Amino acid sequence: MNDQLHSVALAWTIARRDGVTIGLTDHDRDLVIDGLLYAAAPGMTPSAVKRSGDLEADTTEIAGALTGAAIGEADLLAGRWDGARVRVRAVDWTSGDVRAELGGGTIGAVELGERGFTAELRGVAALLDAPMAEATSPGCRAELGDRRCRVAMATRRRFARVLAVVETVVTLDTAEPLANAYGDGLLRWFGGANCGLESAVARSADATVTLRAPPRLAVDPGTLVELIEGCDKTIATCTARFGNAANFRGEPYLPGIDLLTRYPGA
Known part of the structure; x- marks a missing residue:
């Protein structure tokens, strides 16, 4: 040998x-x-x-x-x-x-x-297993703030402290800047047992955010988190809230498969 x-x-x-x-x-x-x-x-x-x-x-x-x-x-x-x-x-x-x-x-x-x-x-x-061409969709296929979306995210990220957590509802010491600002966004943990992890946000209201799943580990009051605004990927939100319709990556007005089932009087 x-x-x-x-x-x-x-x-x-x-x-x-x-x-x-x-x-x-x-x-x-x-x-x-x-x-x-x-x-x-x-x-x-x-x-x-x-x-x-x-x-x-x-x-x-x-x-x-x-x-x-x-x-x-x-x-x-x-x-x-x-x-x-x-x-x-x-x-x-x-x-x-x-x-x-x-x-x-x-x-x-x-x-x-x-x-x-x-x-x-x-x-x-x-990586070759990934689709080489995108399928059409009424919603935007870009992620908020990426190179295709081009929305500036510097002013859409904010830090806050956690006051309390009840299952998926997190109460913060700072209110959101506008209605449902963090819906479909992210919450990043900057302290405590969850430090370094991310939680998807389903919706937000005033000083509370509702996560899509409970935090993976226990959360202590006062934990620092970063909140990143989200987008529901509709053309209405892209136009009214972000003024970014020119970069919308979807086909909201393309007829869907229901066109085949339409008939006069339906």
Whole structure:
């Protein structure tokens, strides 16, 4: 057997969407690679890594035991690791040199079991599964403030403090600037147990916002949150509230399938 294989270890670099980056290795001691500490995690094992030269999407799975503080059950259930960027490499644990790039991508579905967790790792080729052309729709297909919408969001983001939370209703210390300003928008948690997570807002009224789902973790009074205005994606709202009909990405006046069922006198 080649002696060089005796010093090979696997190293995972995982970067969450909130900026937290950790390193894990299946070696029996911690390693430092490119200035990042890779904590020993012998329980982390990948399935067979398949790399193909065609356009088929490459996916693999990573299984691991919830034995350390780096990846905990509470964070997995809260969704902190959803969409995290992963880089898998074979490294020389004696020198820290990278032997081979084994793959990378983003974390997809995460499942918890009795012995730990399994996470699907979707490669770059998985992006080819997305539709190449958009379907027509009466509502706008852009997201408020993105490069297609072009609405300036600097004045449509505000910070507030939480006074109370009852199921999905959050009471704030600041009233909304206009009726249902945060409906279909986002609430970002900047403190407390939910720090770094986002909650979708269904509607807002005065100093309260109603979330689409309860906060994933307990919320203490005084927690700082950021409120981002939303849009119901109708041409009426786009015109009256944002004055942005020129960038509306929908077909509100295109006849739908009900045109086939119309008849005189209907």
